[in-house]
Amino acid sequence: MAEFDDQRGDRQRVRQQIRAAFDRAAEDYDAAAVLQHQVGAHMDERLDLILMQPERVLDIGTGTGRGAERLVQRYPRAEVIAADLAPAMVARARRRVGGWWRGAKVPWRGRRHFTSADLEALPFPAASFDLVFSNLTLQWCDPATAFAEVRRVLRPGGLFLFTTFGPDTLHELRAAWATVDGEAHVNTFVDMHDLGDELVHAGLADPVMDMEYFTLTYPDVRGLMRDLKTIGAQTVTGGRREGLMGRRTLAGLEAAYEPFRTAEGVLPTTWEVVHGHAWAPETTPAQQRSEDGATTVSLDSLRSSVRRS
Known part of the structure; x- marks a missing residue:
């Protein structure tokens, strides 16, 4: 029991660190x-291919609310809940989406639409949403815990649409740091095939996974590190050293990154973006579980009741 409590305490501290980082970044x-x-815009385009009119939508990890704004425009009659782990991000989303919402004269229905929420412990009842939308949030979570929570809050036939980062993300920076010291400076990211397995294990059906690469370029390492800090993407690992980077360490990192400089004179950063979606089966989690504890999913009933392109 003591070991379990220690692990839970460690996880809570990590979540607090992530929350604080994104509060500062807001x-x-x-x-x-x-x-x-850009990834959020690609997610919105994918919704063109899915024939559904959800009544209740959750944008978890809404950040400053750009995704929620698109969801409001796409589903003007739906109740859209914009939620984020960081309260400062929620405040920014409220200013952005709330202003659009009132300007468009879309009825508020007297419901709360902005809240702080953790994808690992969603503060919503079971079977609350027809669509859960999550853009580049999962990488800050334990996937098994997050998927279980999404499964819990999805209504039968509901859709989970998400993006996250794959293992090739920031591989140049990871390689450069490896020549400087042995500490963990870049987060490790889960392979999309493992994410697909976790979706099935959580009781979600018909998972579809694919990925695309983006390359961002910088004139120098300082610009990259500045952007990572600005978007709150600091590493949260046990090996992360506290405090500011020293001049000698920065010089070593710059020298180690230099071999990646392109013929155009810029430093590339690779981002592997994983796209995924899965569906909640037409039965509730309680109905799915047999007496021996096994979980079954009827894909035929799912396909017959949900229209897709």
Whole structure:
């Protein structure tokens, strides 16, 4: 029991660190989050291919609310809940989406639409949402815990649409750091095939996974590190050293990154973006579980009741 309590305490501290990092990043986030905005736009395009009109939508990890704004425009009659782990991000989303919502004269229905929420412990009842939308949030979570929570809050036939980062993300920076010291400076990211397995294990059906690569370029390492800090993407690992980077360490990192410089004179950063979606089966989790504890999913009933392109 003591070991379990220690692990739970460690996880809570990690979540607090992540929350604090994104609270600090909120005011300047949009200026640096070019990739996040582009990936969010790609997610919105994918919704063109899915024939559904959800009544209740959750945008978890909404950040400054760009995704929620698109969801409101796409589903004007739906109740859209914009939620984020960081309260400062929720405040930014409220200003962005709330202003659009009132300007568009979309009825508020007297419900709360902005809240702080953790994807690992969603503060919503079971079977609350027809669509859970999550853009580049899962990488800050334990996937098994997050998927179980998504499964719990999805209504039968509901859709989970998400993006996250794959293992090739920031591989140049990881390689450069490896020549400087032996500490963990870059987060490790889960392979999309393992994520697909976790989706099935959580009781979600018909998972579809694919990925795309983005390359962002910088004139120097300082610009990259500045952007990572601005978007709140600091590493949260046991080996992370506290405090500012010293001049000698920065010089070593710059020298180690230099072999990656392209013929155009810029430093590339690779981002592997994993896209995934899965569906909640037409039965509730309680109905799925047999007496021996096994979980079954009827894909035929799912396909017959949910229209897809």
